[in-house]
Amino acid sequence: MPLFRSILVADDEPSLRHVLTLVLSGQGYEVRAVADGDEAVRELAARGYDVLLCDVRMPRRDGLSVLRHAIAEYPGLTVVVMSAYGSQEQALEAVGAGAYDYVRKPFKPEEIVLVLRKAEERERLVRENRRLQGGGSGATPVEHILGQSEPIREVLRQVERLAPVGTTVLVTGESGTGKELVAKALHARSPRAAMPFVAVNCGAIPAGLIESELFGHAKGAFTDARTARRGLFSEADGGTLFLDEVGELPPPAQVKLLRVLQEGEIRPVGENRAEKVDVRVIAATLRDLGRLVERGEFREDLYYRLNVVNVRVPPLRERPGDVLLLARAFLSRFNRELNREPPVLGFSPEAEALLSSYSWPGNVRELENAMERAVLLAEGEQILPRTLPERLWAAPPQVSAPTPTPTRPPTEGNLSLKQAIRDLEESYIRAALRRTRGNRTRAAEVLEISHRALLYKIKEYGIDPDAEGERG
Structure with missing residues (x-):
């Protein structure tokens, strides 16, 4: 979710206004676009904006004039200046006057998105510094x-x-x-x-x-x-x-x-x-x-x-035993921050299994974002698989210990990815039970999932742990 919410685009090119509005709206920002400098000044006064994307050459009032006005009147505003006629001196002038960055035209819309992401990261650091110096949470x-x-x-x-x-x-x-x-x-x-x-x-x-x-x-x-x-x-x-x-x-x-x-x-x-x-x-x-x-x-x-x-x-994949501990901490935090009533109390066994088996390529930050989303979408007192991001239940389990039995190779009539993942998960569980001679607690440790999640999966797949243990 973007840190910045609202963006004002000021540019006299209709096509650029249209493209930026489409791209930035698609990234979750609220976007308003105007065609000249005077209109930009009026719009800034009428509504609160987080970001101003401002062209240098515009009718009625040029972009540098709008920039100086905006910085003087709205100190918390992030301003990015755009120009097709720029020079290094003009860029330094814009940044010296308070602009966050200077982007030369023509540019790809994705470049503006990247600039905004970097500006958001900087704003997060500024806010965190203030929190630390102000005492914070204790x-x-x-x-x-x-x-x-x-x-x-x-x-x-x-x-x-x-x-x-x-x-x-x-x-x-x-x-x-x-x-x-x-x-x-x-x-x-x-x-x-x-x-x-x-x-x-x-x-x-x-x-x-x-x-x-x-x-x-x-x-x-x-x-x-x-x-x-x-x-x-x-x-x-x-x-x-x-x-x-x-x-x-x-x-x-x-x-x-x-x-x-x-x-x-x-x-x-x-x-x-x-x-x-x-x-x-x-x-x-x-x-x-x-x-x-x-x-x-x-x-x-x-x-x-x-x-x-x-x-x-x-990385989080090297410390899988910490995933549920971190998830519960984030759950508690987002219950407070999002004023969740009634609060979400925990995870279903299926959700725990998904959290534990996912590799988390984005590490703790990805887990944090997943928990915020889950708390927002949860309909009851438990996090269920459907409230977790789809990538968790579309990915194969991240398990490194036992050697599973091979899954069936795909054929023209057997191309279900979900079924293949279920087959793979079942084979890992059977292999873990064989290795631990049916010991469910040890098998859960080998698989790096909770004991409760393992018992749920054993029941779901109709596995006889004792029989698997005898085969080991």
């Missing part, structure tokens, strides 16, 4: 890292060891595994906990602006830089700066970041003097930085400076 970030499996216990042990010492840490792992939670936990357990925790997604900032964002700029450093601006390093002084997706940093910014790590000082864009800063850097990436170094895309000296200690956050 739970520490460590308490938000849920799990009882050995892989996640090892992450928590590393957090406890590394938090007090202040060294640079590189957090690695797939998207959605919780790398930022680890960074927050390292900060919260450190002597810097009372100071700022500042997070930035390096991949969400245009390459030409990343240095200004990180290190600040002097007055007059570029067109429309009417005042000096502090960078994120200065904002994090005394605390922690979390550089998410650090592998996306362009080469000039890599050089400057290396200097900060070596010398403990920054030099704002357009400034001749350096400033001392005291910042602990925690970086994160889902990319293989070692491979980027080999290809010449990432500085080797910076890599070793960042990778003093590596904390790897395991």
